[in-house]
Amino acid sequence: MESENNTIMRTKSYFITLRTIYRRELKGYLGVPFGWVILACTMALQGFILQAVLQIMTHATGNGVMYHMLDNLNFWFYFIFIFPLITMRTLAEEERQGTLEGLLTAPVTTTQIVLGKYFAAYTFYLLLWLPMLLYPLVSDIGNYYTEVRYGIQPEGSITYMLADWVGPYTILALSGAFFVALGILCSAMSRSQIIAAILSTCLMIMYYFIGRVTELWGEFPAAPIFHYLSCTEQVKAFASGVVDTRPFVLYLSLTVFTLALTKRVVDYRRWTR
Amino acid sequence: MVTAEHLNKTFGRFTAVKDATFSVDRGEIVGFLGPNGAGKTTTMKMLTGYLPPTAGTASIAGYDILDNPLEARRHLGYMPENVPLYDDMRVMEYLDYRARLKGICGKSVREQIAEVIDKCGLEPKRKNLIHTLSKGYRQRVGLADALLGNPDLLILDEPTNGLDPNQIRQIRELIRALAENHTVILSTHILSEVEMICNKVIIIDQGEIKAADTPENLTRGLRAAGRVSIEFKGDPERVVAELEAFAPVKKVILEEPIDGWNRLLVRAEPGTDTREKAAAIITELGFPMRHIYRHIPSLEDVFVEMTRRD
Numbered sequence: 001m002e003s004e005n006n007t008i009m010r011t012k013s014y015f016i017t018l019r020t021i022y023r024r025e026l027k028g029y030l031g032v033p034f035g036w037v038i039l040a041c042t043m044a045l046q047g048f049i050l051q052a053v054l055q056i057m058t059h060a061t062g063n064g065v066m067y068h069m070l071d072n073l074n075f076w077f078y079f080i081f082i083f084p085l086i087t088m089r090t091l092a093e094e095e096r097q098g099t100l101e102g103l104l105t106a107p108v109t110t111t112q113i114v115l116g117k118y119f120a121a122y123t124f125y126l127l128l129w130l131p132m133l134l135y136p137l138v139s140d141i142g143n144y145y146t147e148v149r150y151g152i153q154p155e156g157s158i159t160y161m162l163a164d165w166v167g168p169y170t171i172l173a174l175s176g177a178f179f180v181a182l183g184i185l186c187s188a189m190s191r192s193q194i195i196a197a198i199l200s201t202c203l204m205i206m207y208y209f210i211g212r213v214t215e216l217w218g219e220f221p222a223a224p225i226f227h228y229l230s231c232t233e234q235v236k237a238f239a240s241g242v243v244d245t246r247p248f249v250l251y252l253s254l255t256v257f258t259l260a261l262t263k264r265v266v267d268y269r270r271w272t273r
Numbered sequence: 274m275v276t277a278e279h280l281n282k283t284f285g286r287f288t289a290v291k292d293a294t295f296s297v298d299r300g301e302i303v304g305f306l307g308p309n310g311a312g313k314t315t316t317m318k319m320l321t322g323y324l325p326p327t328a329g330t331a332s333i334a335g336y337d338i339l340d341n342p343l344e345a346r347r348h349l350g351y352m353p354e355n356v357p358l359y360d361d362m363r364v365m366e367y368l369d370y371r372a373r374l375k376g377i378c379g380k381s382v383r384e385q386i387a388e389v390i391d392k393c394g395l396e397p398k399r400k401n402l403i404h405t406l407s408k409g410y411r412q413r414v415g416l417a418d419a420l421l422g423n424p425d426l427l428i429l430d431e432p433t434n435g436l437d438p439n440q441i442r443q444i445r446e447l448i449r450a451l452a453e454n455h456t457v458i459l460s461t462h463i464l465s466e467v468e469m470i471c472n473k474v475i476i477i478d479q480g481e482i483k484a485a486d487t488p489e490n491l492t493r494g495l496r497a498a499g500r501v502s503i504e505f506k507g508d509p510e511r512v513v514a515e516l517e518a519f520a521p522v523k524k525v526i527l528e529e530p531i532d533g534w535n536r537l538l539v540r541a542e543p544g545t546d547t548r549e550k551a552a553a554i555i556t557e558l559g560f561p562m563r564h565i566y567r568h569i570p571s572l573e574d575v576f577v578e579m580t581r582r583d
Contacts, residue, residue, distance in 0.1 A: 013376060015374055016373075016376075017373075017376065020374055020375070028361075032361060049293050097357050097360070098355065099354065099357045099358065099359055101318075101357060102351075102353065102357060102358075102371075102418070104319040104322075104323050105322060105323050105348040105349070105351045106346060106371070106375055107343045107344075107347045107374075107375060107376055108376045109343065136403050222427060226439075230402065247390055258556060270323065270324060270325060271325055272284075
């Protein structure tokens with residue numbers, strides 16, 4: 001009975017420590033200009049793309065606004081760069097400042113540090129997509145204003161259709177989970193933020209190109225592997241409302257693997273220092 | 274409190290610490306001494322569990338640093354060299370974060386922070402951003418951090434490095450006050466500091482522990498211990514001859530005279546006092562004497578003798 005209580009207490013304190021690190025990291029995004037600049041830039045880019053998407057949508061395509069927002073080369077152009085930006089500081093900066101020493105000599109495990117940082121970065125990443133949820137509302141307000149002010153009934157509107165929104169947000173959340181983990185792994189490998197950012201950008205672009213291999217080479221015996229890994233194809237499928245279970249397995253397992261690797265890298269670097 | 278057994282650390286081909294074995298008892302203030310690059314910081318980092326030793330192990334408050342690192346760290350407050358801190362946090366915020374990391378929760382967070390802020394004299398700066406603090410205050414924040422959670426053992430790596438004399442004195446007073454309830458291990462290369470506050474000294478050179486003892490014991494057996502210097506007027510040859518005939522005297526060296534006063538340096542067995550005899554000899558000869566002084570061996574002499582390369 002007592003040992004059971006002990007286990008509960010220990011588990012509880014494990015998560016309290018994890019939460020402490022998570023909160024401090026999240027504050028590192030939202031308590032300083034850093035996070036808000038990224039948020040502003042992302043919103044501006046999303047706005048630019050929305051403008052193009054609205055043009056496309058004047059020809060009735062039958063797809064929702066989110067489909068066009070994501071199945072779009074411009075989307076990948078900024079999407080890939082979000083991850084290096086939000087993750088490059090995480091471990092590289094701790095190491096450069098020397099504060100990693102303080103963290104690792106407190107009664108905290110490496111896993112707690114990696115997970116705390118990961119969940120904070122991931123939460124911030126998810127926040128970046130929240131403003132897009134306002135598009136239908138903004139479009140309704142715009143339409144209402146046009147009607148009142150000019151007496152014209154606008155034809156198009158952006159709607160809150162569950163099918164239009166759930167798929168795209170699911171794939172954003174899934175692929176983001178892995179890409180954030182990848183960025184943190186790169187940050188663990190260097191004490192320089194720049195090197196971490198270059199490394200993770202490079203890996204993201206490589207991963208992106210893997211998905212386009214079949215476009216270049218056509219179909220060949222190994223092609224299904226590339227289809228399976230293709231983030232562009234997954235985004236296309238999810239954005240049009242097809243929620244497939246295979247990417248769940250792919251991204252969740254890749255995330256767990258990458259985070260485990262990150263923990264190893266952090267520990268390994270202590271041995272060589 | 275602390276036992277280190279055969280600690281070794283190699284970086285590639287370079288051996289930073291070689292077979293370090295020592296122990297520290299509860300309530301001691303231990304000074305790590307050694308030239309730059311001797312392995313002081315490496316040894317301390319191994320004790321904190323930050324650097325894994327290549328071989329050997331250590332335990333803190335009975336907990337092995339390799340088998341039970343979390344328990345060992347719970348009994349430990351560590352202030353690294355150059356005090357790395359989060360520059361973008363406020364002092365209170367930082368201490369709050371550190372307190373929670375150390376597993377302090379609920380009401381006691383505030384109490385503990387108030388206590389360490391009071392002890393370290395941080396009250397006027399508690400709301401400042403850390404990057405605006407002067408070196409002295411940064412050092413205090415580091416110390417306050419180490420004190421959170423009231424650990425049994427404090428490991429302080431060069432706590433007075435880069436401070437001005439007033440700040441050094443304040444930090445020294447603080448460490449001395451802390452010694453009532455804590456065991457302290459500190460490293461420094463300011464010898465006078467160690468003489469003033471430590472009751473045990475560990476001298477490291479080129480990764481090896483050369484000595485571990487109280488400052489008194491270390492200086493006792495020293496070559497420099499019996500030295501006497503004398504200044505007098507008169508025929509030096511006769512004095513030297515008479516002095517050298519006296520048993521504990523090993524050698525008498527005639528030094529360059531100053532303003533017509535001859536100067537002698539008498540080397541004798543450690544622990545002997547030849548002043549009385551020397552004075553008697555000189556007065557018997559009828560020579561005037563203006564100075565006679567027996568060297569009090571300092572840690573500096575110990576340090577030089579043990580770490581000298583020649």
